[in-house]
Amino acid sequence: MDITVIICAHNPARPRLQRTLEGLRLQSLPSDRWQTLLIDNASSPALTPDEFVSHAPPNLRLLHEPTLGLTAARRVGLRAATTEFVILVDDDNVLAPDYLAETLAAFARLPRVGALGGKSLPEFTKTIQHNDWRREFFPLLALRDLGPAEKISTGLRPPGATRNQYPDFAPIGAGMALRRSAITAWLENTSSLTDRRGTELTSAGDNDLIFSVLRSGWEVAYVPALSLTHLIPPSRLTPRYLARLNHGIQKSWTQLLLLHDASPWPPIAPWTLHLRRLKAWFTLGAWRSPAALIRWSGTCGHFEGRAYPPRAR
Structure with missing residues (x-):
């Protein structure tokens, strides 16, 4: 086999997960050249193989991880993978039919690249108008299209830089493809930042993986x-959900940059949090619109990340 697809799922919406599995069945790469690992991460009720027989590719294997959390589930999948190349797929991602074949071709063409990714395009239940205010927050939903040009990193700390830098085009978790040899250090490190756990919307695991790849000398x-x-279901487009999501992402992102010597902001004293939140409420006019409230929630998460930095490795 050449490549392993790892899907981590905690109480997934069955119709969306079925679409994910059906997308894998349509891959142009012959099924005997890859395997699928579905990690049931403490779902209740637990996932069973029988419910996916008519949707899943023939190479599906179901594993169970009782420790709640995306990072814990990913570690199970990555350690169970028997191939050099792996792809992380969320339970609401539908890969294009040539995704696996194109991934192998890209790794063959880019021997120094340890992690790569591409476009993540949305499918909404209802049409989103061009002027919809929620478009500002699409990046929070792991949606991206960076255009037709390929981009490759030049290192963790470019010449002349005073701190480490995170490439703005680095792969996101949805569809992230990895060389196992590039994530050895990450697999051995048990102090990775907290990623999503149940309804908790922290989200630094993807970025922590990328930093580890770069620290190991890969591109x-x-x-x-x-x-x-x-x-994207309607529930993820509500102001309440987007506010919670922005808070969790900004908090974990700020902590991540501090952990990897890449932060342009210094830590702050926890006792200043209340005053900073209050000032930001008026500065951002958080009461004026849902978008303003979501921005304020993200700013509060940013302050909390600086007030409670992670311990150094």
């Missing part, structure tokens, strides 16, 4: 030939 790349569809 990362954006490859536009790779494309997936991200299924």
